[in-house]
Amino acid sequence: xxxxxxxxxxxxxxxxxxxxxxxxxxxxxxxxxxxxxxxxxxxxxxxxxxxxxxxxxxxxxxxxxxxxxxxxxxxxxxxxxxxxxxxxxxxxxxxxxxxxxxxxxxxxxxxxxxxxxxxxxxxxxxxxxxxxxxxxxxxxxxxxxxxxxxxxxxxxxxxxxxxxxxxxxxxxxxxxxxxxxxxxxxxxxxxxxxxxxxxxxxxxxxxxxxxxxxxxx
Numbered sequence: 001x002x003x004x005x006x007x008x009x010x011x012x013x014x015x016x017x018x019x020x021x022x023x024x025x026x027x028x029x030x031x032x033x034x035x036x037x038x039x040x041x042x043x044x045x046x047x048x049x050x051x052x053x054x055x056x057x058x059x060x061x062x063x064x065x066x067x068x069x070x071x072x073x074x075x076x077x078x079x080x081x082x083x084x085x086x087x088x089x090x091x092x093x094x095x096x097x098x099x100x101x102x103x104x105x106x107x108x109x110x111x112x113x114x115x116x117x118x119x120x121x122x123x124x125x126x127x128x129x130x131x132x133x134x135x136x137x138x139x140x141x142x143x144x145x146x147x148x149x150x151x152x153x154x155x156x157x158x159x160x161x162x163x164x165x166x167x168x169x170x171x172x173x174x175x176x177x178x179x180x181x182x183x184x185x186x187x188x189x190x191x192x193x194x195x196x197x198x199x200x201x202x203x204x205x206x207x208x209x210x211x212x213x214x215x216x217x
Contacts, residue, residue, distance in 0.1 A: 002188055003167075004178075004188050004211075005032045005033075005121075005190070006025040006033045006192045007190060007191045008021045008036070009036060010200040011192065011194070013055065018035070018061075018065060019065075021194070022065070022074050022076060024194070025074055026072050028212060028215055031075065031187075034078065034098055035065060035078050036057070036079045037080050037081060038056065038082065039056075043056075051200065057078075062089065062092065066092050066094070075095065077094050078098070079097070079099070080097060081100065086116070094118070095118065096118060096120065096121065097118055097119075097120040097121070098121045099113065099121065099122040101124065102149075104122055104123060104124045110122075120142060120143065121143045122142060123145045123147035123189075124146070124147060125146055145165060145167045146160070146162045146168050147169035151171055152171055153172050158177050167187030167188055167189070171191070172204065173206070175211065182214070191204055191205040192207070193205040193208075
């Protein structure tokens with residue numbers, strides 16, 4: 001059974017919109033909704049810094065998101081981009097983590113997550129990702145997602161042998177890849193946007209309405 005992860009990314013502006021992402025994911029029966037956590041230092045040179053700072057998720061916002069998700073019975077987890085936030089995410093007992101493509105070789109971050117003994121997704125593409133085996137941890141906690149780090153990515157780039165992967169992180173603008181793998185037992189991470197909005201990452205996102213049509217719901 002395909003497990004779809006709704007990647008919120010930078011496609012929200014208020015906590016009300018963030019809650020709406022969780023609601024819409026629940027309505028469509030998506031497996032999970034995922035948010036990104038970065039620090040002010042990491043966005044200091046970004047041309048969209050002021051906007052990114054306005055939607056930065058701190059400990060209190062993460063707790064609000066998890067509380068709301070629990071209330072409506074929808075799984076929420078995060079992509080932590082710096083070490084310190086993993087400490088407070090663990091206090092909240094998050095169920096999963098995601099490691100972005102840019103951190104696929106960040107051993108400090110990966111080992112920090114391994115110590116939580118939680119399953120984690122990791123994006124990669126042209127190599128077999130290193131298995132971070134350790135006698136203290138489960139050897140099968142790593143879930144590999146095939147990812148093309150282009151924004152937007154080309155659908156043709158995903159037409160490769162993915163024998164070492166358990167799913168996809170889709171950066172294309174369409175639902176073509178989703179349609180192709182609907183009957184497979186994969187994880188599928190897709191950037192979504194709320195209907196009627198023009199978010200920052202619209203060029204590699206699809207709307208909930210587009211997704212609804214594919215799922216026939």
